[in-house]
Amino acid sequence: MDLKSFEMEGGDVDFEKKRELVENLPEIGPEETFCFDCNPAVPCFNRCCAELTLPLTPYDVMRLCRNQKLSGTDFETMYVDSHVFPDTGFPMPTLRMSREPGEPCPFVSPAGCMVYEDRPSACRTYPLGRGTKVGRDGVAERFFIVREDHCHGFDAGTIRTPAEWFEGQGLAPYNRSNDRYMRLMAMVRATGSPLDDRLAAMARLSLFHLDQFRLMIDKMRIFSHVAISEERKNLIVENSLEGDTACLDFAFDWMELIIFGKAESLEHS
Numbered sequence: 141m142d143l144k145s146f147e148m149e150g151g152d153v154d155f156e157k158k159r160e161l162v163e164n165l166p167e168i169g170p171e172e173t174f175c176f177d178c179n180p181a182v183p184c185f186n187r188c189c190a191e192l193t194l195p196l197t198p199y200d201v202m203r204l205c206r207n208q209k210l211s212g213t214d215f216e217t218m219y220v221d222s223h224v225f226p227d228t229g230f231p232m233p234t235l236r237m238s239r240e241p242g243e244p245c246p247f248v249s250p251a252g253c254m255v256y257e258d259r260p261s262a263c264r265t266y267p268l269g270r271g272t273k274v275g276r277d278g279v280a281e282r283f284f285i286v287r288e289d290h291c292h293g294f295d296a297g298t299i300r301t302p303a304e305w306f307e308g309q310g311l312a313p314y315n316r317s318n319d320r321y322m323r324l325m326a327m328v329r330a331t332g333s334p335l336d337d338r339l340a341a342m343a344r345l346s347l348f349h350l351d352q353f354r355l356m357i358d359k360m361r362i363f364s365h366v367a368i369s370e371e372r373k374n375l376i377v378e379n380s381l382e383g384d385t386a387c388l389d390f391a392f393d394w395m396e397l398i399i400f401g402k403a404e405s406l407e408h409s
């Protein structure tokens with residue numbers, strides 16, 4: 141089983157297996173270091189970009205949609221296998237591997253990753269694992285080392301702490317958004333029952349189809365029903381990475397509001 145996709149917690153059988161695997165991996169403390177480099181000179185270059193069950197978070201999908209200039213619907217049709225977390229009812233899409241021999245990632249080329257600037261969280265995190273626990277005081281992190289036989293990145297390389305690796309991989313905005321998704325799912329899990337069909341459909345639309353969510357905001361005049369600043373409204377409808385990030389943040393607030401009647405940074409007006 142590949143281990144590139146361990147980061148998300150999940151309820152699906154495959155994800156459960158991955159979580160168990162990750163929990164049994166060697167842990168690395170936040171101040172500890174590891175030696176690793178990955179570049180086109182390694183003999184295993186691109187070996188880890190095939191036959192993956194690669195989960196995509198809402199932030200991953202947003203970045204890949206921007207990269208490919210695709211709507212959420214077209215991206216889903218072309219690149220996604222749909223799954224659902226059974227305990228929460230939230231969507232858990234995975235990146236569909238190509239049907240070619242060896243099942244390569246649809247974005248891998250002989251020169252490397254074709255969506256490198258917008259590659260998913262799991263690709264950035266590897267060869268580390270990040271386990272998260274959502275508590276009252278925020279998100280507690282634990283790190284694991286994923287050392288697979290085929291990976292020669294550990295043979296020689298730069299010595300870093302997990303935080304230095306994450307910084308180099310540009311993971312901060314990914315983890316911020318993914319942790320929000322984890323927190324929302326943890327809140328729903330704590331209720332003891334998954335989302336009903338209507339809320340599950342709304343989660344899919346608002347978190348993974350930002351273009352449709354923006355249309356819905358307009359059609360349902362959502363801004364007139366919530367207390368929200370003009371500055372935030374303008375950013376949410378802006379066609380930019382910052383705009384899409386703000387729109388996704390608003391989608392998390394929106395889901396929290398319609399599920400629980402209140403949200404972290406949003407109120408009924």
Ligand code: SF4
Pocket residue numbers: 188189190192245246247248249252253254255256259260263
């Ligand atoms: S998205 Fe890029 S880094 Fe991730 S598996 Fe595909 S080719 Fe590899």
Ligand code: SF4
Pocket residue numbers: 177178179182184185186187188189266267290291292293294
């Ligand atoms: S060094 Fe590891 S992460 Fe890099 S291409 Fe090889 S298998 Fe993948």
